[in-house]
Amino acid sequence: MQISAFGSWTTPVTADLVVDAAVRISDVQVDRETVIWSERRPGEGGRNRIVRREADGTTTELLPDGFDARTAVHEYGGGDWWARDGVVWFANWRDQRLYRVASGVPEPLTPEPAAPRADRFADGDVSPDGAFLVAVRERHGDGVRNEIVRLPADRPGEPQVLVTGPDFVAGPRFSPDGRSLAWISWNHPSMPWDDTVLTVRNLDTGEETVVAGGAGESVSEPRWQADGSLFFLSDRTGWWNLYRWSPAGVEPVIVLDAEIGVPGWRLGGRRYATLPDGRIVFARWSQGYDGLAVAEDGKVTDLAVPFSAIDAVCEAGPDGFVVVAGSPTEEPAVHLVSASGAVRTLCRPRELNLDPAWISVPEAISFPSAGRTAHALFYPPANPEFTAPEGTRPPLIVMIHGGPTSNAVPVLSLAVQFWTSRGFAVVDVNYGGSTGFGRAYREQLLGAWGVVDVDDCVSVARWLAGQGRVDGEKLLIRGGSAGGYTTLAALAREDTPFAGGTDLFGVADLEVLAGDTHKFESRYLDRLVGPYPEERATYVERSPIHRADRFTRPLLVLQGADDPVVPPNQSELIVEALRARELPVAYLLFAGEQHGFRRAENIRRALEAELSFYSQILGFPAPGGVEPVQVENLQPSNAATPAD
Secondary structure (H helix, E strand, O other): OEEOOOOOOOOOOOHHHHHHOOOEEEEEEEEOOEEEEEEEEHHHOOEEEEEEEOOOOOEEEOOOOOOOEOOOOOOOOEOOEEEEOOEEEEEEOOOOOEEEEOOOOOEEOOOOOOOOOOEEEEEEEEOOOOOEEEEEEEEEEOEEEEEEEEEEOOOOOOOEEEEOOOOEEEEEEEOOOOOEEEEEEEOOOOOOOOOOEEEEEEOOOOOEEEEEEEOOEOEEEEEEOOOOOEEEEEOOOOOOEEEEEEOOEEEEEEOOOOEOOOOOOOEOOEOEEEOOOOOEEEEEEEOOEEEEEEEEOOEEEEOOOOOOEEEEEEEEEOOEEEEEEEEOOEEEEEEEEEOOOOEEEEEOOOOOOOOHHHOOOOEEEEEEEOOEEEEEEEEOOOOOOEEOOOOOOOOEEEEEOOOOOOOOOOOOOHHHHHHHOOOOEEEEEEOOOOOOOOHHHHHHHOOOOOOHHHHHHHHHHHHHHHOOOOOOOOEEEEEEOHHHHHHHHHHOOOOOOOOEEEEEOOOOOHHHHHHOOOHHHOOHHHHHOOOOOOOHHHHHHHOHHHHHHHOOOOEEEEEEOOOOOOOHHHHHHHHHHHHHOOOOEEEEEEOOOEOEOOOHHHHHHHHHHHHHHHHHHHOOOOOOOOOOOOOEOOOHHHOOOOOO
């Protein structure tokens, strides 16, 4: 056991390993005897591949080079592809047209749009007779229109508009007899976790029935059952639970103080499935951890599976289902799970061959903050070959999830282990406003973004320092997107406890964001901050760019050059403001990246730049082979006392 300062430990969890392991498996569907999933591959520029596994275990990649199954609807995508009877339909990233692939080269089904990528498709379904598709179409031109369209499933054709008018639509699904269509809709300023409506239309008569939803109710994931009833998720009780609609009305199916649903940032969610015998398998968040359960005749049984985060649930046969799921010690993978809880792994992104002693397992913690209780996942340092000098405590990185309507996920992330295996502690904060703790907790952020989230991040850092678990003089903060805004807002506090921070494509000016972002989030701030321009004073007061005079700590800013959600001008505003005040700042702009880094070389560079930045401001040597990042205006007085 070697003795070395926290933060300076050597580790096999290098930036290269993080990138190599960054293949992300997501979305899974079962088509007859085959299982199909998608893989995002940073080594191929972040391309989404579709992989099919046959009953005998052989796998086939369905998309030839030049195709990328990824939709730009809502900019966040989801519902990129769907499958039936050996055929896959998908939206191609480059042109956003809808394609059909059975074997060989994919065939385009939708016409060339009036402008490049102007027509975007997602979240589709196939009619029971296989003749038609329905899908969400987002049409860009004179404004942006979100509609549900129908088109032939097997040949090119002009899409026919079925639903138009609402600001947003999602989840179009054919009934088993093909005579009815269900879908979700909502309007500005609501987001899909605020107020949505579930509607069913008789396609023969045009008669429509509003099934559920409206003010104060978020409805999602409509799914028809074999008997013609319709399942859906609703948070009408304060938790996203499962309900059934039939002509007789709506009745609860599963009611728990737990979240089956998740916020609808991405389309095509799959959090539950029905087995042939009527049993329902579902995922549910409780106290910061995800899990699986089975419901039968009103009785719910938790399954003793090792998973703590479930991306997708799909029925597979009489006594089983397929999930994409991971745990604190395993990356998300494709698993076949029996209704009794037996697990068989079908595909992993890769074999890490990493001794468990290198892996820091998170502890769910609750802590006091501004008269409330907030939650987080705490990762202590973990390295079997190093220990720190006696009497010292680790530096802490406060990580902030994006959204802000999202949550910290307790699943193995080598991007977290990159830090813990070097001797950092990490706390991933589920601040007030996060999901997984019910609607009331989620709504703590209404009108309070930049207040509640910042209070909770500051409070958890001070609480952990007060508990003696971390070094109170070496507190760091970092976050991406909405988490980047919270990072900036926390550093702009005169009483900030943080020694420095990293902002990844975060918001510096709320006013600019209110007028310069994409349609999906263009009214998001109405609820998080207040309606604009009526509440302009609040926007100004909470914008870090207007608090630049309060910054005293070093800042690293990482930004994608092609980000449509938080454009580069947001990062450049804060960088220029700190430069003007001759404060320590470093800025890296990544060409070709959008909202979140997908390319291997950029993920690697961003991680190593952050490590170099922390080594400079905390005063420990960076490991060899790490390209340093230039921190402008960094003086010895700006850096923490060098480690012994």
